[in-house]
Amino acid sequence: MERTFVMAKPDAVSRGLVGKIISTFEARGMKLVSLKVMTPTEEIAADHYAEHKGKGFYPGLISFLTSGPVVPMVFEGKSAISVGRQIIGATRDPAPGSLRGTYAESIDHNVVHGSDAPESAKREMGIWFPEL
Numbered sequence: 261m262e263r264t265f266v267m268a269k270p271d272a273v274s275r276g277l278v279g280k281i282i283s284t285f286e287a288r289g290m291k292l293v294s295l296k297v298m299t300p301t302e303e304i305a306a307d308h309y310a311e312h313k314g315k316g317f318y319p320g321l322i323s324f325l326t327s328g329p330v331v332p333m334v335f336e337g338k339s340a341i342s343v344g345r346q347i348i349g350a351t352r353d354p355a356p357g358s359l360r361g362t363y364a365e366s367i368d369h370n371v372v373h374g375s376d377a378p379e380s381a382k383r384e385m386g387i388w389f390p391e392l
């Protein structure tokens with residue numbers, strides 16, 4: 261079993277898509293381990309997206325993530341990280357039927373985050389769930 265970090269972004273919360281995100285993961289056999297609701301601080305957003313610092317889209321990315329409540333979650337399952345990325349869909353041209361393919365309004369308002377590798381899953385769980 262593996263754990264991955266998943267987050268419903270502010271657009272998912274404001275559009276009422278949190279339940280869909282959770283039920284889609286559950287329907288693929290993932291078990292919810294932890295979840296909370298919070299409006300991210302600049303510090304936590306900058307830590308989460310540290311790899312993108314300096315890029316042109318970074319300021320917009322941070323202001324989007326801190327614009328309202330998000331729902332950070334941990335899911336557990338077989339190959340949870342890669343299965344999670346498949347459920348969510350790619351950053352660019354997400355597959356039809358994926359969460360982003362179905363719900364994303366644009367590349368930057370794309371509803372949901374999922375860890376892309378074991379190291380990032382560990383790092384992101386540490387940022388959002390230091391108590392775990």
Ligand code: DAT
Binds near residue numbers: 317370373
């Ligand atoms: P992902 O969220 O699929 O891991 P990423 O780590 O490359 O994608 O980028 C993080 C987020 O930044 C992504 O969900 C949306 C935003 N983003 C990425 N590339 C972008 C771009 N070229 N223009 C605007 N926003 C972008």
Ligand code: MG
Binds near residue numbers: 376
């Ligand atoms: Mg990423």
